[in-house]
Amino acid sequence: MAFITAKELETHLYKENIDTISREDETILTAAVDAAIEEAYGYLGAYDRKKIFEATGGQRNPLLLIFVKDIAVWHFINLCNAGCDLELREKRYDRAVSWLRQIQRGETTANLPIVDEDGDGKPDTAGEYIYGSNPKRNQHF
Numbered sequence: 001m002a003f004i005t006a007k008e009l010e011t012h013l014y015k016e017n018i019d020t021i022s023r024e025d026e027t028i029l030t031a032a033v034d035a036a037i038e039e040a041y042g043y044l045g046a047y048d049r050k051k052i053f054e055a056t057g058g059q060r061n062p063l064l065l066i067f068v069k070d071i072a073v074w075h076f077i078n079l080c081n082a083g084c085d086l087e088l089r090e091k092r093y094d095r096a097v098s099w100l101r102q103i104q105r106g107e108t109t110a111n112l113p114i115v116d117e118d119g120d121g122k123p124d125t126a127g128e129y130i131y132g133s134n135p136k137r138n139q140h141f
Helices: 006-011 015-022 026-043 049-054 064-078 086-105
Strands: none
Touching: 006 015, 006 064, 015 026, 015 049, 015 064, 026 049, 026 064, 026 086, 064 086
16 A cells, blocks of 8 residues: 555545546556655655555654645646646645755654664664765875
């Protein structure tokens, strides 16, 4: 089972609009949902992404769920603007990505499971970033 289903996007976009844009081909909507999940997945490197995105129903983080839906709707409505307010959707997409970036930078803490196999309460991974610098260079003239 997926983190969100195509049917759940009806909380963000009317079914009539979904049917008009997709021309009742659910693979288009499924592709938008999959892309949204992958986009959100990329920002959550310090968290247990497997556990987050395998969650279903009430186990899912409600705010992350809303933002993944916003991202999915944005990817989906780019096909056509039939009955959709593109400016509103773009703002919601930008807000979702902004929130994910804040989590990625550590400016916001999300109520999401972390990778903590040693049980110390701190993430086991250092994230997906490599820190360091080049060796110091001395210039002699």
